[in-house]
Amino acid sequence: MEFNPACPVPISQYPHVLLAHGGGGKLMHQLIGKMFLEAFRNPLLEPQHDAAVMELPGKKIAFTTDSHVVRPLFFPGGDIGSMAVHGTVNDLAMAGARPLYLSSAFIIEEGLPMEMLWKIICSMRDAAKKCGVQIVTGDTKVVDKGKGDSLFINTAGVGVIEHEQKIAPQNVQPDDAILVSGDLGRHGMAIMAVREGLEFESKIESDSAPVHEVVLDLLKAGIEIHCLRDLTRGGLASALNEIAEVAGMKIAVEEKSIPVREDVHAACEMLGLDPLHVANEGRFIAFVAAKDSERALEILRRHEVSANAALIGRVVKKSAPLVTLKSAIGVQRILDMASGEQLPRIC
Amino acid sequence: MKFLDEYRDAGLAEQFARELHRVTTRPWKIMEVCGGQTHAIVKFGIDELLPKEITLIHGPGCPVCVTPLEMIDKALEIAARPGVIFTSFGDMLRVPGSTTDLLSVKAKGGDVRMIYSPLDAVKLAELNPAKEIVFFGVGFETTAPATAMAVYQAAQKKFANFSMLISHVLVPPAIEALMSSPNCRVQGFLAAGHVCTVMGFEEYFPLAAKYRVPIVVTGFEPLDILQGVLMTVKQLESSRAEVENQYSRSVCREGNLPAQELIKKIFKVVPRKWRGIGEIPQSGLGLNDEYAAFDAEKKFGVAESRVEESAECLSGLVLQGQIKPHECPAFGVKCTPEHPLGAPMVSGEGACAAYYRYRRQN
Numbered sequence: 001m002e003f004n005p006a007c008p009v010p011i012s013q014y015p016h017v018l019l020a021h022g023g024g025g026k027l028m029h030q031l032i033g034k035m036f037l038e039a040f041r042n043p044l045l046e047p048q049h050d051a052a053v054m055e056l057p058g059k060k061i062a063f064t065t066d067s068h069v070v071r072p073l074f075f076p077g078g079d080i081g082s083m084a085v086h087g088t089v090n091d092l093a094m095a096g097a098r099p100l101y102l103s104s105a106f107i108i109e110e111g112l113p114m115e116m117l118w119k120i121i122c123s124m125r126d127a128a129k130k131c132g133v134q135i136v137t138g139d140t141k142v143v144d145k146g147k148g149d150s151l152f153i154n155t156a157g158v159g160v161i162e163h164e165q166k167i168a169p170q171n172v173q174p175d176d177a178i179l180v181s182g183d184l185g186r187h188g189m190a191i192m193a194v195r196e197g198l199e200f201e202s203k204i205e206s207d208s209a210p211v212h213e214v215v216l217d218l219l220k221a222g223i224e225i226h227c228l229r230d231l232t233r234g235g236l237a238s239a240l241n242e243i244a245e246v247a248g249m250k251i252a253v254e255e256k257s258i259p260v261r262e263d264v265h266a267a268c269e270m271l272g273l274d275p276l277h278v279a280n281e282g283r284f285i286a287f288v289a290a291k292d293s294e295r296a297l298e299i300l301r302r303h304e305v306s307a308n309a310a311l312i313g314r315v316v317k318k319s320a321p322l323v324t325l326k327s328a329i330g331v332q333r334i335l336d337m338a339s340g341e342q343l344p345r346i347c
Numbered sequence: 348m349k350f351l352d353e354y355r356d357a358g359l360a361e362q363f364a365r366e367l368h369r370v371t372t373r374p375w376k377i378m379e380v381c382g383g384q385t386h387a388i389v390k391f392g393i394d395e396l397l398p399k400e401i402t403l404i405h406g407p408g409c410p411v412c413v414t415p416l417e418m419i420d421k422a423l424e425i426a427a428r429p430g431v432i433f434t435s436f437g438d439m440l441r442v443p444g445s446t447t448d449l450l451s452v453k454a455k456g457g458d459v460r461m462i463y464s465p466l467d468a469v470k471l472a473e474l475n476p477a478k479e480i481v482f483f484g485v486g487f488e489t490t491a492p493a494t495a496m497a498v499y500q501a502a503q504k505k506f507a508n509f510s511m512l513i514s515h516v517l518v519p520p521a522i523e524a525l526m527s528s529p530n531c532r533v534q535g536f537l538a539a540g541h542v543c544t545v546m547g548f549e550e551y552f553p554l555a556a557k558y559r560v561p562i563v564v565t566g567f568e569p570l571d572i573l574q575g576v577l578m579t580v581k582q583l584e585s586s587r588a589e590v591e592n593q594y595s596r597s598v599c600r601e602g603n604l605p606a607q608e609l610i611k612k613i614f615k616v617v618p619r620k621w622r623g624i625g626e627i628p629q630s631g632l633g634l635n636d637e638y639a640a641f642d643a644e645k646k647f648g649v650a651e652s653r654v655e656e657s658a659e660c661l662s663g664l665v666l667q668g669q670i671k672p673h674e675c676p677a678f679g680v681k682c683t684p685e686h687p688l689g690a691p692m693v694s695g696e697g698a699c700a701a702y703y704r705y706r707r708q709n
Contacts, residue, residue, distance in 0.1 A: 196463060269351065271463075272438075272695060328355040329569045331392025333705040 022142025062097035077205030097159030177293030188278035209282030253313030354568030381539030382409030382696030404668030411694035465497035547602025623663030662689035
């Protein structure tokens with residue numbers, strides 16, 4: 001891990017987090033004051049009240065929460081801190097909201113190196129700044145050594161809805177175009193590669209990134225969006241099946257049009273995994289009115305985070321929930337959710 | 348992707364399919380032996396491109412599926428012991444024994460780890476001298492060299508804390524058992540390309556001659572399988588029963604000789620029970636006497652048990668190609684990947700799981 005001298009760890013007397021840092025006494029106040037408050041400083045956090053008090057523009061708000069658990073804490077293309085910000089920002093974006101405020105709750109396992117914690121806090125600070133959101137309230141708990149996996153972060157988020165569109169699975173219509181915002185499978189394979197010590201010729205980096213700006217652009221351009229869903233755990237296959245289920249629709253996608261990077265595809269083939277089941281942290285699907293699909297694709301492709309966006313299929317009709325995939329050799333089959341965790345094959 | 352997309356070309360697939368329609372004049376039943384091929388057939392929908400006269404029968408070539416319940420129970424018993432790190436390939440972890448599975452043993456505190464190579468288990472033995480490291484050695488001839496290499500390395504390094512629970516099986520005796528069964532419907536075989544990459548295909552000549560059955564060594568991509576079927580059908584239509592090699596980019600007649608040497612050095616051929624089929628003589632690999640110290644069954648003294656399979660599970664008939672997965676009354680009703688009654692519903696390569704995943708509306 002690189003040490004950045006411009007950003008030294010504010011607490012120098014303890015190289016590791018102690019139980020006492022969560023005990024409510026001086027050490028905890030020091031941790032909160034010198035690390036969290038210092039990094040996340042903003043007028044709403046400043047009063048250090050039990051709850052942040054804020055005014056929200058408009059009438060409709062979106063509110064979400066997400067807990068982040070990832071091993072290792074730092075992975076190619078990101079870390080738990082930036083991921084905790086992106087994850088909640090993206091959840092708000094999927095409701096068509098402009099993300100404004102986040103909370104951050106840290107559950108720290110005793111013994112976590114202080115320098116590592118600081119690096120994660122700084123990463124959260126930078127990610128929040130980039131996303132244009134403020135971290136306005138938080139909580140810290142320290143648990144006994146062995147009772148946590150180094151660090152868990154929960155972030156809740158509030159955003160405002162500044163349009164009249166109904167964005168929800170129930171609103172999906174027959175003939176809707178289904179767009180995916182970029183290539184699939186990078187986050188899951190990046191994590192698996194480091195976790196299992198697998199070496200591939202090229203380094204696969206996580207796609208962890210905020211997607212709210214491109215969503216807000218789609219809305220601003222008046223694209224008729226019926227549903228949005230981020231493609232985290234379970235990947236594209238789970239997202240499509242969840243939406244088919246709630247909407248009561250048959251959905252058809254085409255394998256050939258789904259972007260998967262060559263190295264990710266190769267790694268998946270080697271392990272017997274399906275990239276359509278692998279997790280992403282900066283990808284989403286959009287169900288848009290067929291008439292708007294070309295224009296939506298153009299807007300998506302203007303943003304770096306969705307430069308490889310593609311039209312992957314459409315909603316066929318109202319029916320018993322079903323997702324079909326036209327395979328590479330042109331035959332239709334079911335695209336099912338993975339059951340449980342994906343397990344690599346024997347041979 | 349290079350070396351992969353070429354074998355998934357829709358245009359070429361159609362050409363093969365057209366040729367198959369042209370040459371097929373009678374009904375033929377062809378068995379693909381390997382679970383990897385079953386998976387590809389169902390995933391890509393290869394069978395739907397075939398003439399209706401051709402039936403593909405899904406063979407017993409999924410190592411997870413044919414590992415007997417008793418062996419899984421032994422694995423569960425060893426994995427639950429304190430001081431043991433139990434290692435296995437990923438897809439064995441979810442396979443139910445008679446009471447539970449390895450993932451549940453892990454959840455209850457057992458140290459069960461998924462690894463990608465048996466050599467990783469040897470590394471664990473080196474890093475954890477105070478623990479007993481056990482590897483669940485499962486698979487066909489394809490994975491046998493890696494298992495053998497792990498035993499060889501552990502023996503070289505004199506690791507006393509390393510052992511293996513071995514349930515390796517061999518393909519040719521299974522083909523022989525199927526062909527000699529009075530209910531056998533199979534008229535031609537696609538032999539498993541990866542098995543033959545290791546073993547070559549010399550041992551299939553006597554089988555083809557004895558049972559008058561074409562055997563075509565076949566790869567795993569859609570075009571491989573279509574071409575393998577085409578070669579088999581051409582033989583059947585012209586009353587030939589030969590061994591042919593479709594997968595020549597990976598397989599040569601004599602196979603990988605150093606790998607075979609290693610297998611012979613470490614293992615001996617033993618009788619082995621196959622889940623759903625029963626005991627097949629000379630169909631498995633066990634440790635040579637010289638390496639008996641690495642036998643986890645002996646080391647941990649696990650008791651032999653007799654367990655009954657669920658009577659509702661017809662996986663034995665599926666594994667012998669006598670019924671299709673969806674013809675089993677439990678399929679998709681009492682038996683799903685979340686609550687499997689038998690192993691073919693658990694493994695990604697199992698015929699039942701493949702049918703459930705890709706085409707349960709049929």
